[in-house]
Amino acid sequence: DVKVTQSSRYLVKRTGEKVFLECVQDMDHENMFWYRQDPGLGLRLIYFSYDVKMKEKGDIPEGYSVSREKKERFSLILESASTNQTSMYLCASSKNGQENTEAFFGQGTRLTVV
Amino acid sequence: KQEVTQIPAALSVPEGENLVLNCSFTDSAIYNLQWFRQDPGKGLTSLLLIQSSQREQTSGRLNASLDKSSGRSTLYIAASQPGDSATYLCAVELYNFNKFYFGSGTKLNVKP
Numbered sequence: 001d002v003k004v005t006q007s008s009r010y011l012v013k014r015t016g017e018k019v020f021l022e023c024v025q026d027m028d029h030e031n032m033f034w035y036r037q038d039p040g041l042g043l044r045l046i047y048f049s050y051d052v053k054m055k056e057k058g059d060i061p062e063g064y065s066v067s068r069e070k071k072e073r074f075s076l077i078l079e080s081a082s083t084n085q086t087s088m089y090l091c092a093s094s095k096n097g098q099e100n101t102e103a104f105f106g107q108g109t110r111l112t113v114v
Numbered sequence: 115k116q117e118v119t120q121i122p123a124a125l126s127v128p129e130g131e132n133l134v135l136n137c138s139f140t141d142s143a144i145y146n147l148q149w150f151r152q153d154p155g156k157g158l159t160s161l162l163l164i165q166s167s168q169r170e171q172t173s174g175r176l177n178a179s180l181d182k183s184s185g186r187s188t189l190y191i192a193a194s195q196p197g198d199s200a201t202y203l204c205a206v207e208l209y210n211f212n213k214f215y216f217g218s219g220t221k222l223n224v225k226p
Binding site: 006043101103 | 148159160165207213215216218
């Protein structure tokens, strides 16, 4: 069974803290993604990576950075957490190319910044 | 930029009804379109993937169709059950780096 695993289901952090969200996939996928999901705004792409050490900005990268040192792991970093980063964060992975590029998602991390 | 729209935003039906969820997108240069299900507070579960060369895909009681030229996809759910209650999202995958763009979803409630 294919799997994308996010390190935490729920996190509560203080304003100004550095926050790490971890995502691991076991499908040998080239592409990995970080989205945030907010009521009324849907899923918005923060960053994605199509290979180890490669990253591309999505639609809302401000206040975030990412790291992909190994193919199976993609980390989202909030350099200095703020209350407007309270959200549901979703990690996904997919195969590169034109066929069989089905995306698989993790269970989500509900982050609250207080 | 690709815009993805889902109609209706919410739908409530009695158990047993057949129903159709709609998804439209503005740019037809897509690899694939994928339908997902999301239960409250959870991640997304993949339901069906339609490749750009295909017209439809079926899985059990679900059937999804794709018309690239008109920028539309439909998800047909046959004989709905209370367990089908969830939010259904469609996503189009662009040629550029396999990026996915999502609609805001249709929240389905199937009443017993």
